[in-house]
Amino acid sequence: MYTVGHGKQVDEPVAALPAEALAAFHEVTVFLQVAPWNGHPFMRERPDSPMRTRTFGEGGAGMVTYLIVEYRRLVEIIHVVWYA
Structure with missing residues (x-):
């Protein structure tokens, strides 16, 4: 397993996520603990x-x-964005 961390630059975008995005963001952090290499290359x-x-999120409205x-x-985690 991997440890997932983030700097202060991520605190604000995460705090601004709408309620419906929070569960999906949590799922992404769990995914990153287990299989981070399965993400797409930047x-x-x-x-x-x-x-x-x-x-x-629904329809891929967020990206980490x-x-x-x-x-x-x-x-x-260095950047979080929500498009919806």
Whole structure:
């Protein structure tokens, strides 16, 4: 399992998520604990890059961008956005 963390820059977007998005965001954090490499590469040209994205919510209305630090078994969420 991986530890999931995030910096202060993520606190505000997470706090601004609508109520219907919170459960989906929690599901994404659980996914990141178990299988972070199953996210999509942030840059298609570098498919093995540790920087990844994952959508969440109904219709993929939210997206999380994260960095995998494999040697520490850490996933650092660096950006969260909600489009709806």
